[in-house]
Amino acid sequence: MPFFRKKPVTIEAIFWSGDNLPQVMQFMGPDLSGKLTDEGGIQIRTLEGTMTANEGDWIIRGVKGELYPCKPDIFDATYERVGEKL
Secondary structure, three states: OOOOOOOOOOOEEEEOOOOOHHHHHHHHOHHHOOOEOOOOOEEEEEOOEEEEEOOOOEEEEOOOOOEEEEOHHHHHHHOOOOOOOO
């Protein structure tokens, strides 16, 4: 069976700390406004349907502009910081 390597891509991401809602909403954009859950998560409309980012998760904007949540251990294993948007 063949092996595959993920192509290097640069993504944008924001950490959901639970107290940075204005920054997260700005990152997600006006038509993708998330709804807070009773447990302190934020709902995100993804290509696969609505998912929840819990406090401590990252919210990623993919290569086609799609949004999705990512657990911190997966984020740390998959991504490294390459710069900062001005």
